[in-house]
Amino acid sequence: MPGSTVINGWDFSGWVNLITAMLGLAIPVAQVVAFIRQHLAPEDADAVLREALAGWQAMRAENEARIAELEALVR
């Protein structure tokens, strides 16, 4: 990436820009740090994905039910 500083595989300037943007959105510092460290910490990605898939499927069911409810109101 032009103009970026890469140290040991890290796009350092990219990280700085991202953190700056998140702080600019008034996201609390503790949340920014926790969020970024979570991305870099080892974890069972597949377990998280299985949980996320269940979440998406539940969200689909809820959204479709809500759409049906609202369409009845709007008619």
Add this chain to the structure above:
Amino acid sequence: MTRVLVGVVLFVMAGCGPKTKPVLVKFDAACLSAVQTIAQVELNLSNFNKITPAQALKIRHALRPVIDLGEQATEALLVWQPGQATPTSVIALAARLTDLLETVAQLLPPGEAQAKLVSAIAFAQSAWAMVMMTINAGDVPTPEMVGGATCQAAL
């Protein structure tokens, strides 16, 4: 602000390195969280008659393609292995998230609810920014790199 920024960067850099699947997974989770937040805010606004049923329906219709892609992206990531091309559904999800932001910003009046929804989506977009940084560092190939070739991470 500068001192805070430096502090955050130093704290995060300690003992860390770029990861591949975790950043994609976290992006997926952040998108789901954004969608859940939007759905809950819609319900709250509707219950207090802050938005009309027609406005609520527009929001819910806008969520539909994001949910479809979220499910597809998650299924793709479950079988994804480092070195493979980034699933196109993941990239499409990032694009849809931007569309969702525009829709929500237009539908809701300025205020706490709009700010909450915009923040939730912005958070997910930040997670996508991290995915792009990981791609740029050479860990995750873009669909254009399909063919098995992956970039070597800069040393």
